Amino acid sequence: MDRFLYLAMSGAKENHYAQAINNHNLANANTHGFRQALADAYTVPVRGPVYDSRDYVQIRDEAIDFSKGALQSTGRDLDIAIEGEGFIAVQAPDGTETYTRAGNLHIDSLGVLRDERGLAVLGGGGPIAIPPNESLLIGTDGTISVRPSGSGPNALAAVERIRLVNPDTKTLKRGEDGLLRAGDGQAAPPADANVRIVTGMLETSNVNTVHALTRMIELSRHFETQVKMMESANKLEQTHNQLLSIR
Incomplete structure (x- = not known):
């Protein structure tokens, strides 16, 4: 059960980071010459004494989109x-x-x-x-x-x-x-x-505001999904404990 919770937490953390990057881009949509940032993450296994038990999300250094503005x-x-x-x-x-x-x-x-x-x-x-x-x-x-x-x-x-x-x-x-x-x-x-x-x-800035707004909605829904998964993991754990308490 902790693996389920851990993966959901890791995904929510990455979505929160991506949302912060996206909001920063939107805030600079009217900044002359601004180059939008790109959220970049990758999967890393958690090393254990015997075997790699699970994976989590690792954030890379900020990437920059150097495409030109109008x-x-x-x-x-x-x-x-x-x-x-x-x-x-x-x-x-x-x-x-x-x-x-x-x-x-x-x-x-x-x-x-x-x-x-x-x-x-x-x-x-x-x-x-x-x-x-x-x-x-x-x-x-x-x-x-x-x-x-x-x-x-x-x-x-x-x-x-x-x-x-x-x-x-x-x-x-x-x-x-x-x-x-x-x-x-x-x-x-x-x-x-x-x-x-x-x-x-x-x-102008190279931020596409339509894409950034769409991305903001998408990331919000992903974050909500990860939170719901954590809530489900908590409920399953409580049910599991109740069953173990029955004698």
């Missing part, structure tokens, strides 16, 4: 989207290099170029600082050109180039802060001149 036109000069593969390098609060596909940028009061989370966008020499200007243009290779304040209409000056990288996605890990980083022991990827961006566009 591109939305905004017409804003500081909105950029990666065309194809690649990432924009930004600086996390702890100073480490992280990667994002969210390109809704802005310039803070100190002239530092930042993403929507307030993280500094990195160039070849660190965070990018934009001088006072009349206009700003971002090229397809990430080069930022400005027309300095008070200059003529054709006086464009290159300020910096956004650090665009294209690492192997298998080496990327998402931390508790939701930021993508190179995995443990992995060096920061070099800038990739082949990564291209388009301006006046933003990439």
